[in-house]
Amino acid sequence: MTDYAPELNLLIDGEWLAAGPRRTAPVICPAHGQALGQLPLADAADLDRALDAAARGFARWRDSPVDERARVLKDAAALLRARAPLIARHATLEQGKPLADAQAEVLGCAGLFEFYAEECRRTYGRVLVRPVGRRSLVTKQPVGPVAAFAPWNFPLHNPARKIGPAVAAGCSVILKPAEETPASALHVAQALVDAGLPPGVVQIVFGVPDEVSRHLLASPVIRKLSFTGSTAVGKQLMRLAADQALRTTMEMGGHAPVLVFDDADIDAAAALLARSKYRNAGQVCISPTRFYVQRRVYDRFVCAFVRHAAEVVVGDGLFDGVQMGPLAHARRPAAIDALVGGAREQGAELLLGGRRMADRAGFYYLPTVLAGVPETARAMNEEPFGPVALMAPFDEPEEAIAQANRLPYGLAGYVFTRSQKTAMQASAAIESGMVGINTTVIAGHDTPFGGIKHSGHGAEDGPEGLEACLVTKTIHEAT
Template identity: 35%
Template sequence: MPLDAIPAPVRKPIPRGQLLINGLWRDARDGATMVTTDPTTEAEITTVARASAADAEAAIAAAYDAFETGPWSRMRHEDRAKILFRMADLLDDRVDDFAIREAMDMGMPYRDFCDVIMPHCSGLFRFFAGQAMAHMDGAYRTSYESNIRILTRREPLGVVGAITPWNFPLALTCSKIAPALAAGNVVIHKPASDTPLTALALAQVALDAGVPEGVYNLITGPGGVIGDALVKSPRVDKIAFTGSTSVGMNLIRNGADTVKHQTMELGGKSPNIIFADANMEAALQAAFWGIFWNKGEVCVAGSRILIERSIYDEFVERFSALARDAVLGDPLDPKTQLGPIATKSEYEKILGYVEEGKRTARLTAGGGAPKIGGKGLFIEATVFADASNDLRISQEEIFGPVVPLIPFEDEEDAIRLANATTYGLASGIQTSDLGRALRLADRIKAGTVWLNTWHKYHPNAPFGGYKMSGYGREQGAEALENYTQYKTVWANLG
């Protein structure tokens, strides 16, 4: 169906948000609330409860009690899986509500959410439901002594604090909640203060699917207060975090006193290497969507494009033309390619990098911040040519629709530039030479390498970073390693 034939969904009233603690929706103890704002209209959407440290402690107590005395961790794997499958079905049934919430809350294009994000999120619950049945049983082993049997068991960790960011509110929540619940843990979810609307809807899905009381808790409020309470509590066994490297480092430090399990999915400055033998049309599309999908607010965005010198001028010209033609607009409009920046603070930060780029490189596209209908936190798709790899715009995570184009001479130069960063989350190689692609993939220090594509994800593929992009893995069977611990039982059979 042509885009202009797809009816645009409309904004709708969103009910006031509360905290979910021990299976009950409730206000913050002190009655405090906070506002969430639509970055397209810059108008208030609704208010949500602003939790205090006391509310966080109440959620921790509820979760701890649910794990120690409740049925979830002791439930048969098949019964736990049924509830997770039910959650997946409810997510699919309510896709329109979730898509509108995310479009209003952070500017995610409605069609992108429906076509890409929700299938991935419901798929995560289905995948880990299957993993719960297939990989959570123990195994018997033999020993040197004929009368000794060894049983190795996988057990849940306990209380998991999931702290999630504002750029993919639902997807980055499901990547933590699904494996945590599948393994038999209980959860306290702390979403980003700026984008809590899909978190509220997901918590209701958990209730409606039959997750027992206390197993799934949601607390909205300031990250410093709530995150601090979760990471320092001895009754919270694990923190699963996605966000900036600086915040992740603080969580790691604060969790040391309780030797807390932690999974860290942190920042990135991912190189996209374009060789002269690449299919030019395909490489241009991979580069465009690699950086500009979700207006560049993606931790694995292809935010450094490295181009072989012999095609550099042609690529700069054609890529810049694509960027100049990118359609900014309301994320509820099917024609929109780039919605608004999610928050005012991020908008101002990105514009600061744009000004930095104008001083240090050559602006070939974008650079503006137009209003649509006089409103909105919009920034044009922005391209800087003739950049060097040591510039701030080439080394620091801008987290917006801004990209430097950097020339390279040969394979060795490309690898040197690609690895010359503190980050190692993702990377890409565009070439028609499969041998070269695999050869370079072996040498790039990043948790994900895309060959002749970008932004491919699946619940069965592990995801995580090298270097200062974090540790631990989400998705894939490997994720269960981060939500379980092993116990070895020695039995003397006499």
């Protein structure tokens, strides 16, 4: 662990600021429970300086040529690719995911920057038909300085999702990444700075989350809020944003249902879903979690799923062959224990896991499968955000759809069937922003990523991610 980033900083107005007299917080390696370094926390003066820098950075960047924005993003993408081995190692040390997954995440950031380097050239308006001597134009302009908040589960991709479209649109950004995973976000910012991004366009601050959010969102400098995280925190930030009438993009909690119909390829579905469920230790907002399986194939699917789940190799993500690392911080194992214990008390059957790995110093939890979980169990109503799969049978399709839509969340849903008719009907009926049919791959650089209901609104990625950083202006002219 000695090669972890030796110095953690804030980035404000192009200057890297070390801890100095500031408060600090330890960054803990979840695989071993040991401190990796000390993270400086921004104080009120730092936040005021970041706001001033963002205002000046926006004034300069909003009028920058599109070729300059595209060049910066492409050069930053090239730097991320060149530095991928080191960046991935730091991400694994501070977040816990397997090294191969962290490496893929770095490359995903590079791909996202490359997408927005091209997409920013397609910020189109339109000219409306008017009589001679009159003209009406619809134009797009950058919304202004963005306050962005990113979580720890994808410590590289989440910051890139906030920064990439904002920079492409001509906005400035103040990003508060997760304090658990600071080096990852700083690597993303470093690539942009080294690619020639002017001072003030991107600031990175860390701190006590409530203090930072209240300070930033109370400022008239900020024109937009972008948030990824829990529904509870998202609602609080929206209340703060309402006082300044801010535009918001909110990607909040999920509790993804999986509908497995009796005509599906059961063995293939079980293998694919087990891999997806335990990716990133289940700490994924779109993780398949509530498995509703048609009764005729319920036992067969559950047995196959348990078999594949039992084969998942758990350990330190830096070691070859590891498929699932620890949970991200010390609070998560206790939270998972409480959900599993509550479900069992209400009659759920524990088929696999259900406990911490007591022989490990880190925050490990075994892949867990619960069957016959009643809908009243907390785990069936609150997002576990961990390696827990919940199984329940259904008889008729209408029953499965009702269960899928029962909760206030609506981020992702999955359907497994060989019937095109069933796939079309179920995917149309599921109330979520994204649906996967016979696949769990539901994100891409060029596709919108977002939810509905209590899972948020707006979208990241794709043209929609750029559009979220733009405002529409209509200009009417008479000669």
